Amino acid sequence: MPTSQPEESRPPEERTTPDGLLHARTGTDVSPEDLVLASGKDLTPQNLEWARRKLAEEGPAALDKILP
Template sequence: MNKIRAASAETAPPVWRTGAEQPWDPEDLAVAQGKDPTPENIARARAELERDGAAAIERTVP
């Protein structure tokens, strides 16, 4: 009989999922940071996403 062995927690690498795995709009980042999606906050979030990429999201939504 063939037995399929499931990987145990000791042998399988952990699978981490972060908020940065999905696409984020500047509006989404501004709201996630607790700010209203005003043109100024959206512009700031856009600049933050362009400058820092996924790190901008990781700081807000780890």
């Protein structure tokens, strides 16, 4: 049975990435399709319209609010 190791003693590839280093976007434009898929919804005309409205209101930050 493996024992728990302190974070510092684990190999780098086994460490958890700190939240401050995680990024949701790559600096590119966010499409309605991106927003729908990130929200876990199906690509339907209704969901795409929802995403268009949300992007119009909130801009690319809408994606940041959905993703962890």
